[in-house]
Amino acid sequence: MRVIFAGTPDFARLALDRLLAAGFAVPLVLTQPDRPAGRGMKLQASPVKLVALEHSLAVAQPRSLRLDGKYPEDAHPAQSAIAAAAADVMVVAAYGLILPQWVLQAPRLGCLNIHASLLPRWRGAAPIHRAIEAGDTETGVTIMQMDAGLDTGDMLRVERVAIAPGDTTGSLQDKLAAVGARLVVQALELAGRGGLQPVKQPDVGITYARKIDKAEALVAWSQPAEVIERRVRAFDPMPGAAASIADETVKVWRCQLEPNAQAGAPGTVLRTDETGVVVACGRGALRLTELQRAGGKRLAAADFLRGFDLKPGMVFAQPGA
Secondary structure, X not given: OEEEEEXXXXXXXXXXXXXXXXXXXXXXXXXXXXXXXXXXXXXXXXXXXHHHXXXXXXXXXXXXXXXXXXXXXXXXXXXXXXHHHOOOEEXXXXXXXXXXXXXXXXXXXXXXXXXXXXXXXXXXXXXXXXXXXOOOOEEEEEEEEOOOOOOOOXXXXXEEEEOOOOOOHHHHHHHHHHHHHHHHHHHHHHHHOOOOOOEOOOOOOOOEEOOOOHHHHEOOOOXXXXXXXXXXXXXXXXXXXXXXXXXXXXEEEEEEEXXXXXOOOOOEEEXXXXXXXXXXXXXXXXXXXXXXXXXXXXXXXXXXXXXXXXXXXXXXXOOOO
16 A cells, blocks of 8 residues: 655654554655754754655655645645655645645545544644643544544544643653554554444534644633643643743743642742742642743752742732733
8 A cells, every 4th residue: 555644743753653664655755844943943854754764755845735825836746746656545644734625635545634632522733732721531543534624524543542640742642643653554454455434523522622822821820720730731842831920931841739828819929949839820829840941941940949039929920911
């Protein structure tokens, strides 16, 4: 079976590795264009492109696949490359571009998507972030037959995954990537034998995981402590929960609920010690245990406090204040 692979970040990299290890021919890899990153803002290839180059696979990096869109000079060569690949199926994992109808219809078996949620819950761009933020206790991976809608296609394979109390988007993404890579290989093997049994998504329980906006990462201390704690985990590693105090923005990477804390106005530092910084919230309080100054490293609270003099009574700013 000939498989075009379309993906960009680490979540997709493992799936490409597994497809190659399983012996599938991959005549073409589609991935996002190289982006500037790091302190020097040098162009960097995506994790998927790096795997493709290691295996000497053909790579296309169009800015768009819409033939009538903003970048026809990218879309038309991509169309030629996809046609030349003569693929049976396309596997899509966190690619980052909308697939127009001509792409969905190009392979004989269409396009299969590795989606990191239990559809129809959390259709859309950020299913892992939103599941943690919402306090879901489980999520999973759905291998879906793509159609023109937003994650509305038939389900081909589904596996549930528990969300641990301390899971971040980074840790949960790693679990789901491993599951997705295994499931898509199973799906393709079944497809080769004509054994896939599509199941339509339920009409109830539909939710949408909108794209993460950086402004969301600003900690709103007026919210309940348990809500802020979930958001801190949901925004790790990107974009990172942020809070402002003493005219400086600080990233909050880890925190925990602080029982029996004294009352205080939201955002007020109640106490500090080597185990953390206790901050009052709209309901309850949080102990911040890992923080980072701008340009610095992520540090345990004890190390952070040696370089940043936080004292009880100081107040973190509220977003928009």
